Amino acid sequence: MATAHxxxxxxxxxxxxxxxxxxxxxxxxxxxxxAFTMAIVGGLMSLVIRSELxxxxxxxxxxxxxxQMTTVHALVMIFGFVMPxxxxxxxxxxxxxxxxxxxxxPRLNNWSFWILPFAATLLMTSLFMPGGGPAGGWTIxxxxxxQGGIGVDFTLLAIHMxxxxxxxxxxxxxxxxxxxxxxxLTLMKMPMFVWSWFITAxxxxxxxxxxxxxxxxxxxxxxxxxxxFDAAGGGDPVLFQHVRWFFGHPExxxxxxxxxxxxxxxxxxxxxxxxxxxxxxxxATASIALLSFIVWAxxxxxxxxxxxxxxxxxxxxxxxxxxxxxxxxxxxxxMWRGSMTFETPMLWxxxxxxxxxxxxxxxxxxxxxxxxxxxxxxYFVVAHFHYVIVGGSVFALFGAMYYWLPKWTGHMxxxxxxxxxxxxxxxxxxxxxxxxxxxxxxxxxxxxxxxxLQFTEFNQWSTAGAFLTIVSQLIFxxxxxxxxxxxSKATDKVWEGAEGLEWTLxxxxxxxxxxVAPKIK
Amino acid sequence: xxxxxxxxxxxxxxxxxxxxxxxxxxLVTVAMFGFGYALSPMYDLMCRVAGIxxxxxxxxxxxxxxxxxxxxxxVTVEFTGLATSGLPWEFKPLVKKLELHPGETAEVKYxxxxxxxxxxxxxxxxxxxxxxxxxxxxxxxCFCFTQQTLKPGESREMPVRFVVDAGLDKxxxxxxxxxxxxxxxxxxxxxxxxxxxxxSDDHAAHPEHSHNASGG
Numbered sequence: 001m002a003t004a005h006x007x008x009x010x011x012x013x014x015x016x017x018x019x020x021x022x023x024x025x026x027x028x029x030x031x032x033x034x035a036f037t038m039a040i041v042g043g044l045m046s047l048v049i050r051s052e053l054x055x056x057x058x059x060x061x062x063x064x065x066x067x068q069m070t071t072v073h074a075l076v077m078i079f080g081f082v083m084p085x086x087x088x089x090x091x092x093x094x095x096x097x098x099x100x101x102x103x104x105x106p107r108l109n110n111w112s113f114w115i116l117p118f119a120a121t122l123l124m125t126s127l128f129m130p131g132g133g134p135a136g137g138w139t140i141x142x143x144x145x146x147q148g149g150i151g152v153d154f155t156l157l158a159i160h161m162x163x164x165x166x167x168x169x170x171x172x173x174x175x176x177x178x179x180x181x182x183x184x185l186t187l188m189k190m191p192m193f194v195w196s197w198f199i200t201a202x203x204x205x206x207x208x209x210x211x212x213x214x215x216x217x218x219x220x221x222x223x224x225x226x227x228x229f230d231a232a233g234g235g236d237p238v239l240f241q242h243v244r245w246f247f248g249h250p251e252x253x254x255x256x257x258x259x260x261x262x263x264x265x266x267x268x269x270x271x272x273x274x275x276x277x278x279x280x281x282x283x284a285t286a287s288i289a290l291l292s293f294i295v296w297a298x299x300x301x302x303x304x305x306x307x308x309x310x311x312x313x314x315x316x317x318x319x320x321x322x323x324x325x326x327x328x329x330x331x332x333x334x335m336w337r338g339s340m341t342f343e344t345p346m347l348w349x350x351x352x353x354x355x356x357x358x359x360x361x362x363x364x365x366x367x368x369x370x371x372x373x374x375x376x377x378x379y380f381v382v383a384h385f386h387y388v389i390v391g392g393s394v395f396a397l398f399g400a401m402y403y404w405l406p407k408w409t410g411h412m413x414x415x416x417x418x419x420x421x422x423x424x425x426x427x428x429x430x431x432x433x434x435x436x437x438x439x440x441x442x443x444x445x446x447x448x449x450x451x452x453l454q455f456t457e458f459n460q461w462s463t464a465g466a467f468l469t470i471v472s473q474l475i476f477x478x479x480x481x482x483x484x485x486x487x488s489k490a491t492d493k494v495w496e497g498a499e500g501l502e503w504t505l506x507x508x509x510x511x512x513x514x515x516v517a518p519k520i521k
Numbered sequence: 522x523x524x525x526x527x528x529x530x531x532x533x534x535x536x537x538x539x540x541x542x543x544x545x546x547x548l549v550t551v552a553m554f555g556f557g558y559a560l561s562p563m564y565d566l567m568c569r570v571a572g573i574x575x576x577x578x579x580x581x582x583x584x585x586x587x588x589x590x591x592x593x594x595x596v597t598v599e600f601t602g603l604a605t606s607g608l609p610w611e612f613k614p615l616v617k618k619l620e621l622h623p624g625e626t627a628e629v630k631y632x633x634x635x636x637x638x639x640x641x642x643x644x645x646x647x648x649x650x651x652x653x654x655x656x657x658x659x660x661x662x663c664f665c666f667t668q669q670t671l672k673p674g675e676s677r678e679m680p681v682r683f684v685v686d687a688g689l690d691k692x693x694x695x696x697x698x699x700x701x702x703x704x705x706x707x708x709x710x711x712x713x714x715x716x717x718x719x720x721s722d723d724h725a726a727h728p729e730h731s732h733n734a735s736g737g
Binding site: 175 | 538551552650703
């Protein structure tokens with residue numbers, strides 16, 4: 001951070017510090033700044049979508065632009081916001097949590113980050129190309145993704161670069177966790193956040209290259225005369241859906257497992273009890289990760305699979321509820337009879353577990369094949385995945401930001417503002433997405449700028465909620481910048497119930513921490 | 522993985538261990554990229570073995586003639602056809618539906634007429650629904666086995682000869698045979714297909730190197 005101490009903290013100053021840095025804290029900061037910048041972009045896009053949906057009929061944007069907004073909003077939020085934010089937290093925290101001086105491959109780390117701004121620029125530029133940006137949904141299904149204009153090519157290359165960045169980041173995380181732990185810190189003593197990220201990194205290097213394969217096939221179909229997905233040449237668009245979701249379902253867990261890790265750090269701290277069932281948490285996380293590779297076709301129940309396939313994917317999907325349930329019950333058990341206090345990080349964590357569980361339950365509804373024929377491509381699905389990604393991943397991310405912000409900056413944040421931020425977001429979020437369940441059940445399709453009259457009221461609640469949610473985030477940006485500049489001094493431990501190596505370092509930690517590995521009992 | 526502590530305590534050894542591990546993980550990445558591609562032939566193989574996805578191949582006439590005819594039941598076969606947006610042809614079946622006994626050979630005709638001012642080559646892609654009936658739907662003659670070239674204004678009646686074999690599940694009473702007719706030339710398809718791409722037909726700056734799509 002800008003206020004890093006001068007003593008033995010030699011580092012280049014100005015822009016070259018950030019361009020050439022190999023320091024895990026600097027790179028973590030870069031990731032977080034990038035992620036929250038993209039969150040603003042993606043958030044504004046969601047307001048375009050919700051404004052258009054305030055009333056039936058077409059008012060503000062034309063349908064083609066509306067479709068570009070839904071597509072790019074998703075890509076920006078997933079690849080530009082949540083994934084880089086999680087990688088930023090991993091960069092900041094993993095070395096400090098395992099007593100390592102830095103990430104295992106610092107120069108690679110610099111490169112992983114600096115791919116991102118270029119990829120994001122490419123993605124955003126696609127919107128200004130003739131024919132516009134990608135408009136066929138973030139799933140980039142052919143035939144639309146084979147037919148679209150040059151904007152689609154920009155998007156496909158951007159996805160390639162974003163994927164490359166994640167793969168490099170993951171290789172680094174695995175190497176750090178396996179090789180850089182302080183002596184005595186065995187795998188089964190690692191904090192849950194480190195475990196979750198370790199498993200997520202394996203998911204990334206196993207699934208991202210498959211997406212890269214699918215994207216490459218799209219590019220060669222578009223420009224080099226291959227026919228992987230082009231029915232005219234003997235290809236099959238459904239093949240794309242299989243390959244894409246073979247990546248896509250692990251991706252869903254890539255977006256949530258690190259969040260589970262954050263819940264598992266925050267809840268014990270403010271319940272002042274050790275995490276309940278640590279070993280079962282580790283195994284539950286690992287089994288969620290393994291199961292994620294055999295459930296992909298539940299995203300495509302309606303493509304005309306044989307009955308045996310539908311049944312297999314239905315049961316495999318419902319099986320995931322078991323390890324996920326283990327985790328939710330473990331968090332609840334951790335809080336049971338704990339000396340709980342409700343500082344902002346804890347509010348986000350409890351709120352996040354609550355909203356994530358709602359999303360998990362609607363997920364089980366979607367897993368049931370015959371029921372899913374009704375939900376497929378409706379607002380019910382939109383409600384479901386926003387409950388897990390916003391209600392789970394983003395809530396956990398905010399919790400983690402408040403949890404570690406005093407450690408990073410050395411200043412306490414403004415607790416009152418933090419609570420306002422939480423409660424307004426919680427109300428706004430539920431107002432936005434809860435009515436969408438009903439809209440979906442009543443048959444409102446997703447990705448369409450117009451709707452039948454009877455859906456007006458729920459849509460207006462939803463739009464009002466969206467504006468409340470997005471505007472409330474200004475509180476966070478104000479609070480974060482205030483905390484960066486000053487505020488009451490944070491202690492090293494920051495939280496009374498905090499456990500772990502990162503809390504043994506001063507707040508803010510020196511530029512180079514754990515140059516000598518700490519002793520682990 | 523250099524977990525032994527003496528290995529990673531010295532910075533030099535640790536760096537070697539990190540590099541070695543990173544190389545291994547990079548190989549996993551490359552292998553998974555290859556796996557993504559391998560899914561394509563695996564998918565075709567799975568569909569063929571399981572007889573799903575509505576894909577029907579060509580069967581020779583002798584094997585079909587040897588089939589027993591199941592007089593005890595009849596199956597309705599419906600016909601439909603669509604010229605895709607890049608192909609300015611009229612294309613339709615001359616018979617909408619047919620009732621026949623499993624094992625019986627039948628022939629129907631489709632009509633194609635080139636509505637444009639130039640010679641165009643098209644390829645029809647068949648699909649059979651429900652998917653479970655596809656392995657039992659045997660074509661001995663079909664205009665989809667080859668590409669069809671029509672001069673400006675030319676029209677052609679094209680035959681399909683087929684048998685639904687007696688192995689068809691008793692629960693299936695109706696089968697739909699559908700064809701999508703595609704323009705084999707991507708450039709020409711783009712010329713006629715502008716309407717399917719909302720507002721994106723101004724691609725003057727788009728470097729279009731599409732090859733002739735006659736591969737399949």
